[in-house]
Amino acid sequence: MRTVRVELGARSYPIYVGEGLLPQVGERARQHLPGRRLMVISNPTVLGLYGTILLEGLRAAGWEVLLAEIPDGEEHKNLTTAAQLYDRAVSGRLERGDAILAFGGGVVGDVAGFVAATFMRGIAWGQVPTTLLAQVDASVGGKVGINHPQGKNLVGAFYQPRMVIADVSVLASLPGRELASGLAEVVKYGVIRDAAFFAWLEEWVEPVLSLESEALIHAVATSCAIKAEVVAADEQETGKRAILNFGHTVGHALESITNYSRFAHGEAVAIGMAVAARLARRLGLGFSQEEEERLLGLLQTIGLPTSVPPDLDPEALVQFMQRDKKVRGGRIVWVLPRRLGEVLLKEDVPLELLLEILSNQA
Ligand SMILES: NC(=O)c1ccc[n+]([C@@H]2O[C@H](COP(=O)([O-])OP(=O)(O)OC[C@H]3O[C@@H](n4cnc5c(N)ncnc54)[C@H](O)[C@@H]3O)[C@@H](O)[C@H]2O)c1
Ligand SMILES: [Zn+2]
Structure with a gap:
């Protein structure tokens, strides 16, 4: 234990x-x-x-x-x-x-x-x-x-x-889809805070998926430790805790425009993380093509989606994000990876680039 x-x-x-x-x-x-x-x-x-x-x-x-x-x-x-x-x-x-x-x-x-x-x-x-x-x-x-x-x-x-x-x-x-959905958050913790944990996940993904206890315990305990550390620094969510929203800006938009009926939460977040990775790379924030491939590869091994389905309208997604942003009285704050294990917060992401990536043309 x-x-x-x-x-x-x-x-x-x-x-x-x-x-x-x-x-x-x-x-x-x-x-x-x-x-x-x-x-x-x-x-x-x-x-x-x-x-x-x-x-x-x-x-x-x-x-x-x-x-x-x-x-x-x-x-x-x-x-x-x-x-x-x-x-x-x-x-x-x-x-x-x-x-x-x-x-x-x-x-x-x-x-x-x-x-x-x-x-x-x-x-x-x-x-x-x-x-x-x-x-x-x-x-x-x-x-x-x-x-x-x-x-x-x-x-x-x-x-x-x-x-x-x-x-x-x-x-x-737990149904397999629920397990995969939860693993999206586990992957998220690696990307935002802990490159070694991300690498461990890549190596141990099969034992985790087949529910081997030791692997699961490590995955759950490390995830809790990372979230606990972020929460301890910002219990009431005034700033730093925002990094936990990695993948969630697009994720929430996907869930909302499909009335919460099409995607499991983690599936939407997985697509959101993939979009954030592409944005980071195109914006030249330091995230490399190899890192992007590792992230997408891990998500896909878990059975999670990594691109916006072509029948969904990128404009509708962006409209949701902007409305959501207004509701919260501010700008869209993007959480983007600088490298595996480190993210930064960024506000001014060009709309054209976002639309290009959401429509899988990037
Ligand atoms: N408080 C927070 O910080 C926080 C963070 C993330 C999500 N949430 C909330 O959590 C909710 C989603 O949680 P969830 O994904 O656990 O959904 P859930 O609680 O609806 O559980 C999913 C399904 O699995 C069933 N289930 C539970 N344990 C099971 C088991 N061991 N075996 C088989 N089936 C089992 C449940 O009865 C349910 O049908 C959302 O409401 C979300 O807003 C809260
Ligand atoms: Zn989440």
């Missing part, structure tokens, strides 16, 4: 990454969470697969469990679900000194964290992320929230958990 610490002063917390950790969650939770009552928030998919093993361990460790099931799916990451969870907490007499445990993917984590941040002005919570995306991204950094009909993650807070337990064994049941 590996332990990554997220260093945030009084709000610091550990992320445990290992194999077969579910039965020990109860014991670990005793170390990090107060009280003896725990509201476990999960969904039918995750509970059907791993509910028994988690709950048995919790009860064996002395926890009185209040189980709260929410429906599966991003469309349920909303205020209605949060309201039902408040009702459950009240009727189950959850108290300020008790705690919440999120058990599931990023949707469960985001809603459960939001409820933890707001119920009785905030109660302690922990996370047991069960998708690769949740293990390497959503469970690190304390962003919690729900969607609003007008936009994703429009309502939320920064509210750190007391502990995270990432058991890589549960990834065995």
Whole structure:
């Protein structure tokens, strides 16, 4: 097992990454969470697969469990679900000194964290992320929230958990596409911060794809460590944390113009990283053709797309990015690679060049 610490002063917390950790969650939770009552928030998919093993361990460790099931799916990451969870907490007499445990993917984590941040002005919570995306991204950094009909993650807070337990064994049941999608973020960490990790991924991609535990543990723990370091430098996202958006400017536009139904998040981000790499190279930022080929090669080995499908309109993508930028009251801030392991922020990217690359003519 590996332990990554997220260093945030009084709000610091550990992320445990290992194999077969579910039965020990109860014991670990005793170390990090107060009280003896725990509201476990999960969904039918995750509970059907791993509910028994988690709950048995919790009860064996002395926890009185209040189980709260929410429906599966991003469309349920909303205020209605949060309201039902408040009702459950009240009727189950959850108290300020008790705690919440999120058990599931990023949707469960985001809603459960939001409820933890707001119920009785905030109660302690922990996370047991069960998708690769949740293990390497959503469970690190304390962003919690729900969607609003007008936009994703429009309502939320920064509210750190007391502990995270990432058991890589549960990834065995993850659909292949979800695994690949999560790996896009793993590749992202290598590009933005750690060339040696990128090279390690190139060498170990097959063991990772075939879910060999040691390789998965290294991939997840290193990803968490990189995100933790970036978050520690900028918890409230005022500047430095922006580098985590590498690949996401175009990625979000792709997801949005296709109504979040065509691409898995990581697929859109993979295309976004490929576009950013081409932009960086054409702008002469130092990123070499060889590095671009290595990035595209790794993404393709994972089974991720690396170019904008020809039926999508580049103009529509650019329009989305500009509208999105206005909503945030600023300019489009591009995160572009200078070399593998280092990115820079750039605002003034020529529109013609962007359109050329989006239409795969570059
Ligand atoms: N808070 C953050 O910093 C942050 C960062 C990135 C993403 N997010 C959020 O995370 C969400 C996406 O997370 P996600 O990709 O985990 O989606 P998800 O939570 O919807 O999970 C994807 C699917 O996998 C199922 N599942 C979960 N664990 C499984 C397992 N072990 N085996 C088989 N199936 C399993 C889920 O029930 C669901 O159907 C989005 O809402 C996004 O906004 C948050
Ligand atoms: Zn992402």
